[in-house]
Amino acid sequence: NAGVTQTPKFQVLKTGQSMTLQCAQDMNHEYMSWYRQDPGMGLRLIHYSVGAGITDQGEVPNGYNVSRSTTEDFPLRLLSAAPSQTSVYFCASSYSWRTGPGETQYFGPGTRLLVL
Amino acid sequence: TQLLEQSPQFLSIQEGENLTVYCNSSSVFSSLQWYRQEPGEGPVLLVTVVTGGEVKKLKRLTFQFGDARKDSSLHITAAQPGDTGLYLCAGATGPDKLIFGTGTRLQVFP
Secondary structure, three states: OOOEEEEOOEEEEOOOOOEEEEEEEOOOOOEEEEEEEOOOOOEEEEEEEEEOOEEEEOOOOOOEEEOOOOOOEOOEEEOOOOHHHOEEEEEEEEOOOOOOOOOOOEEOOOEEEEEO | OOOOEEEOOEEEEEOOOOEEEEEEOOOOOOEEEEEEEOOOOOOEEEEEEOOOOOEEEEOOEEEEEOOOOOEEEEEEOOOOHHHOEEEEEEEEEEOOEEEEOOOEEEEEEO
């Protein structure tokens, strides 16, 4: 199993450009999520999905869109990039959110985004 | 917004020393997890604690969940350079959301 994969690893954008960060998992996990990591702030939840066709907002959803058309893929779209979106983005998945608290989250290697 | 505060923010110690990292909140969590993250990689789960007062040991690492399920601590005995990394606590606020702490960056020198 490849686990959770993310592409690209690095990206530089100009203000106003749009792009999609890709995330895929091959573990048949129901739950997938996107976080951003900024210095001194830990990881903050952007959007999450409890299954194909179902998405919801996390702590910091503004400026980002998601969709979940398949169990495996959960892309994150930046509609109009802003310098405040410069960050490291992590995708994570877990087997199920229904099995109670403390489900193990498996993280991808991250995408480093710089918005100029 | 629920906050998980970690302290200290940075910790630099010599090999063989003991250390404790704290994770505190005013909110109650159904469970709390500890992750370690190395440079250029995503976080990796170390442990999950679920019951108030629970203590779990993982070799030289001891994790404790507060009685009121609002705080947790991670104690490392005889730290080694391989323990170097960013330690993150994360609290489950419901069945489908995990809130991460601000992180503690640990550097262990040989």
